[in-house]
Amino acid sequence: MIDEVKHYAFQKSAPGKTTRRAFLLGAAAFGLAGCSASAGRMASIEDSSPSYISAYGPMPDEMFPLPGIDMKQVPPQFQRQMVAYNGSEPAGTLVVDPQNKFLYLVRGDGEALRYGIGVGRQGFSWNGNAKIGAKKQWPTWTPPSEMIERQPELEQYRNGMEPGLHNPLGARALYLYDNGRDTLYRIHGTSEPWSIGKAVSSGCIRMFNQDVVDLYNRVNTGSNVVVL
Secondary structure, eight states, X not given: OOOOEEEOOOOOOOOOOEEOOOOOOOHHHHHHTTXXXXXXXXXXXXXXXXXXXXXXXXXXXXXXXXXXXXXGGSOGGGSOEEEEOOOSOOTTOEEEETTTTEEEEEOSSSEEEEEEOBEEOTTXXXXXXXXXXXXXXXXXXXXXXXXXXXXXXXXXXXXXXXXXXXXXXXXXXXXXXXXXXXXXXXXXXXXXXGGTTSEEEXXXXXXXXXXXXXXXXXXXXXXXXXXX
C-alpha cells in the first residue's frame, strides 16, 4: 500500500495483454496491486516557487515552446510527487490506476514517482498488460476510423494532424503494444491541464505536457505497463 507522500520529485534524471472492456475498479482490487490513493500529507506548489519552475514552469526550448501551467487548476494530489510503494512490480514498470487518476513509475526501492492523469470516458476504459512499443516527441495524431465515424468533423485528420500545442497527443507520446502489435492506446500529453483528474478522453491516458516530458525521459522502449 502507498502510505504517505514522502517528498516532491522534480529532478530530470532518466533512467502483456491488453483488453478494451470497460471496468470499475474497487479499492480492494487496487490494494492487491500494491498501491492506493494516499490520504497522507500534501502540499501545493505555488506558481512562483522553485519547485513550480522546475516541474510546471514554461519550457521555451521545446520544438513548440510550452507555456507554464496555472497551478490553481491542479489539485495537489495530481501534482508530480514521490510516494512510498511496496508493490511487487520491478523497477521501471508503469502502473496506471484509472479509477484514482494516477500513474506510478516504480523505482524498486520502496518508492514510486506518481503523476496525475486523465483517462477515458466510461465505455472507452480498458485494462491489462502492455509494453511501450514506441516513443515519439511531438507526435502526429491520427484518429482511428471508429472515432471519425462518431465524430465526422475529424475526417480532415484521417491522414494525421500535424504536431503542435493543439495536437491532442501533446508534447510526447508513449505507444502501448501487445505482443508486438499497436493497441492504439497511448500515454500522452495534453494542452488541457484542467482535464487531469477527470474522465474525458477516448480511452488514452493523458498527462500534463510537463509531466509526460519528464516521464518520457525516464522510461525506455520495451518497459512494462500495467493498467489496473
